[in-house]
Amino acid sequence: AQSVTQLDSQVPVFEEAPVELRCNYSSSVSVYLFWYVQYPNQGLQLLLKYLSGSTLVKGINGFEAEFNKSQTSFHLRKPSVHISDTAEYFCAVSEAGGYQKVTFGTGTKLQVIP
């Protein structure tokens, strides 16, 4: 069975500072990894995904994530955050092949402080 752990439930950061949101996963097979963002009172939308190939993945709004197979991590980073990045971020994992059931983490609330 697969699982996802987002250790930080909330991350406050000052505007224009860098941020890293941590995600660790567990699976016995090959995986696909995703980061979704949820703005207040909205559904989730995809930020970026890792399927294969380069371990550094770039997404929308200047975010990027690095897949580290040995540490089973997929941390999300942005070098300089903006007020508009205030949202909740969800890491998700699915097993490659078959139904590709997706398991979501519990989310990390990013609060950007002016």
Add this chain to the structure above:
Amino acid sequence: NAGVTQTPKFRILKIGQSMTLQCTQDMNHNYMYWYRQDPGMGLKLIYYSVGAGITDKGEVPNGYNVSRSTTEDFPLRLELAAPSQTSVYFCASSYNKGGMGNEQFFGPGTRLTVL
């Protein structure tokens, strides 16, 4: 494209009442999902469907039912509402074609309160 639409946006139910949450997608996606989101708990899968006429249980199916008679629609039925079903419900869809690691597209959600 409207994407994934959900109705209603908000609803208050009394214990024991029933209701149907509607979900429609216009992207011709084969897979559809229902999740519930509770504070600090992430998203929990209730039911999913891999195509018209095919549905299966997720992690938390008790108290819910679904049907999928068309590609576009995937309604979620609550038969006897309980306070534990107070939550925000999200419908999502994706086009899955063999090992593609496909993105899920989410609707705006339905906020349900059971009193």
